[in-house]
Amino acid sequence: MRLRGITVLLVEDDLDNLELMASYFDGEGARTLSANSVVAALAMTAVVRVDVIVSDLELLDGDGCALVSELRQREGMQHVPAIAITGYSQQKWRDKALNGGFTRYAVKPFSLDTLVAWMAELTGPAASGVRGEPSTAAETTRAGRDRLSQ
Numbered sequence: 001m002r003l004r005g006i007t008v009l010l011v012e013d014d015l016d017n018l019e020l021m022a023s024y025f026d027g028e029g030a031r032t033l034s035a036n037s038v039v040a041a042l043a044m045t046a047v048v049r050v051d052v053i054v055s056d057l058e059l060l061d062g063d064g065c066a067l068v069s070e071l072r073q074r075e076g077m078q079h080v081p082a083i084a085i086t087g088y089s090q091q092k093w094r095d096k097a098l099n100g101g102f103t104r105y106a107v108k109p110f111s112l113d114t115l116v117a118w119m120a121e122l123t124g125p126a127a128s129g130v131r132g133e134p135s136t137a138a139e140t141t142r143a144g145r146d147r148l149s150q
């Protein structure tokens with residue numbers, strides 16, 4: 001249970017990958033908010049505080065770097081760790097992601113165990129605030145994973 005108390009925003013437009021990763025993260029104790037689009041991710045983060053972002057770079061309705069850049073402008077989101085997941089292994093994509101606000105970069109296929117280890121390391125015990133606390137009363141009634149799609 002390496003992710004106990006951590007709220008993860010997972011953004012992936014491939015629904016099979018989204019479900020697989022969300023289930024794995026939940027199994028590690030995370031509260032996983034699953035979004036299959038930039039629009040959905042932005043809507044979720046408007047009402048829920050997250051501890052870490054895991055996002056694909058190329059999404060159907062936009063770019064993961066643009067998403068992270070927009071999230072970084074929101075109060076309390078400036079230092080939230082973000083992990084890029086992508087099929088692009090070229091250095092130019094890695095540079096774009098890391099210069100665009102991502103903290104780590106994983107090329108598909110990657111180890112889910114590695115992602116979990118990174119999230120645990122990046123959020124660690126020094127993470128600000130009380131992790132996993134609901135942002136609103138409505139959040140308390142939601143169990144496990146939340147889903148929002150465009």
